[in-house]
Amino acid sequence: MEKPKFKVIIVGGSVAGQTLSLALEKANIDYVLLEKYETFAPEVGASIGVFANGMRVLDQLGLSNEIETRTEPIVFMNKRDEKGNTFDSNDIFDKLTDRHGYTINFMERKDLLAVMYAAQPNKSKLLCNKRVDSIEQGDNGVKVTTSDGSEYEGDIVVGADGVWSKVRQMMWNAMDADKTLTKDMAKDLAKDKTVLTCEYACVFGISYNVTGIQPGHNNVVFRHGSSFLIIAGKNGTVYWFYFEKLDKKYAVPNLPRYTEEDAIKTCEKHLDAIIAENITFRDLWINRKSAIKVALEEGIMRRWHYSRFVVLGDAAHKMTPNMGQGGNSAIESAAILSNCLKSALDKNSQQLNSKQIDECLSLYQSERRKRIKSVYTRAGDATRMEAMDSMTKVIMARYIIPSLGEKMMLKLIGDLLKDAPSLDFVDKPTRAHLIPYTDEKPKKKSILGF
Template identity: 90%
Template sequence: MEKSKFKAIIVGGSVAGQTLSLAFEKANIDYVLLEKHESFAPEVGASIGIFANGMRVLDQLGICNEIEARTEPLRAMSKRDGKGNEFDYNEILSKISDRHGYTINFMERKDLLSVMYAAQPNVSKLLCNKRVDSIEQGDNGVKVTTSDGSEYEGDIVVGADGVWSKVRQMMWNAMDADKSLPKDVAKDLAKDKTVLTCEYACVFGISYNVMSIPAGHNNLVFRHGSSFLILSGKNGTVYWFYFEKLDKKYAVPNIPRYTQEDAVKTCEKQLDAIIAENVTFRELWDNRKSAIKVALEEGVMRRWHYSRFVVLGDAAHKMTPNMGQGGNSAIESAAILSNCLKSALDKNNQQLNSKQIDECLSLYQAERRKRIKSVSTRAGDATRMEALDSMTKVIMARYIIPSLGEKLILKLIGDLLKEAPSLDFVDKPTRAHLVPYSDEKPKKKKSILGF
């Protein structure tokens, strides 16, 4: 009897999950995507910035132009101290497109998800109102049962369901029940259960009809113990973030949770803060569409897979948003997971046994974790620098970085972007750019001596 085609069950329909489903379509990998919300573009009051590393993959998936049509690229950056005095201004961001092919574009998260959903060639595989209730696995596959009693069978289950991932928790449960779990894996599991910590909280906001800040401007306000990040988009839409350091470092399971009332109380204390030239935070607050307060968890899991489970995005790596790399890193991870699965399936007649799945998922983690650790560390450093968390951070923020010069700053940005992966099985984007990406460079051939 002929075996059925390899199939993945994706849990979570946000950026990571929808990127993965679009990539699987290109790779001809069968899947079903289960989303717990009532739609694939829920109104959660959050925004997202798409940088060149994310846009490059989204370009391969055919949605780059639509994103650009809906957004205003960032061009200028202004930095201010706690009293509103500007201590640095540059237009370095306007050079990003020439160097890396894409501008930096901010938009509402729900709008990005709408663009992704509209691009899905087979929406019958994307199912809403499917909250995962249980996951069973065996030697030949997995079965996912949702709260409405529906059952879905496949070869692997992919947790793209956020920082408090249900799939990751069930993966941990399966690892706990495995009496033959290697000691090093068990040790990593114990650490993963406590890896998430939190030192900062953030109010994410979106305001409409704010015409006093020019479109395409990035405004940073550095203050002791807190900071503002203000990004102006099209038609007076402003995406803003207020960061504050907490009273102590929290760890799971004691990471704080906040209400809408908490967001209001926090922001009303900051109404007179100067956040741009002749603009106070009051103007954003009075014109707000949404404002939500959340804890900023940080942590990179040691184990991203076990048996037929695998996680990606915030379920595997959670970072602070100051560098705008959470969503972009999720897109990168989806690309690498797709590459690994496509390659493995092509080598094994479109079917994978348990051993081959483990090898494939191990390669995915190995290719991603080092880069993610580096990006996550840099994001955390940015959060602390903008909040002037130490004298070293003060000196870096106020004196060293402003004096680096455009050339060196562009190089530092390039060092982050040029290592970005793309889909191996789709033609590379044709956008002109001055700085080559690492996967565009010809691979060095080994000599007959082996090096």
């Protein structure tokens, strides 16, 4: 009798989840994707920036042209102080396009998810209204039961279901019940349950029909204890963020939660803030489509997998959004997980036993953690620098960074982008770029010649 195909159960139709499903299609690995909402492009009022590191993978998946058609490339940056005075302006973002092949593309998150969903070649594998109720796992596979009573069986379950991942919680439950859990794993589990902290909150907003801010311009307003990030997109759409430092550093389970009224109260205190040339925050506020206030959780899980569970994206690594790398990091992680699964299955006749699954998922985590730690640290530093929360951050923001010069800034940003992974089993993108990506360079031969 022919063995059944290896099957992945993905929980969450997020950017991470849909990237993974598209990649698994390319790898010819079977899967089903379960999404709790009624649609794969829910209206949640959030925006997302896709940088070269994310665009490169999405290009391999056939999405780059559609994304670029829908967006206005970000080419210019203005940095302002609390009084609206410009202390640094540059077109580094435009130069990054030549160096790395892709523009920075900002859009509503629901629009990116819609582009992803439209590109799915086998939509019958993507199921809505499937809220996970339980996960059972054994030596031969996993069974996921949803709240409508449906059951789905596979070899592994992937939690692409966000910072408060239900899959991760169920993985922890399984670890708690494991009487053979090693001391190191038990230590990781204990730390992961308390790793998320919160020191900042953010109001994410989108405004329509805004005039006076040039499309493709990114405005950052540095303030003591808070900051604005204003990104002008296509057809008068502006994506904006108001960051504020909280009264203290919070930790789970006591992270703050906010209502629509909280967002309104926060923003109405700052309507006269100058956020661009002759533009105040009031101009954005009165034209807002949406505004939601959220706590900015920060933390990297020590353990991303156990047995037949594995987590992806925000469920594994949550960072502040000032550098725009949360979504891009999720795309990268989906690519690496796909690479590891494809390689392991090719080496083992398209089937993996429990030991091989553990080796595969361990490789996925080890390949991602070092890079994630670096990006996570830089994102947190950017949040604190823009809010000038110490004298050191003030000096860095106002004097040292503006004095570095264009070449150094291009190198610093380029170092983050050029080390980004791509899909190993799909041809590399053909976009012209001046700086080779690390995985495009020939591998160095050993002293033995191989």
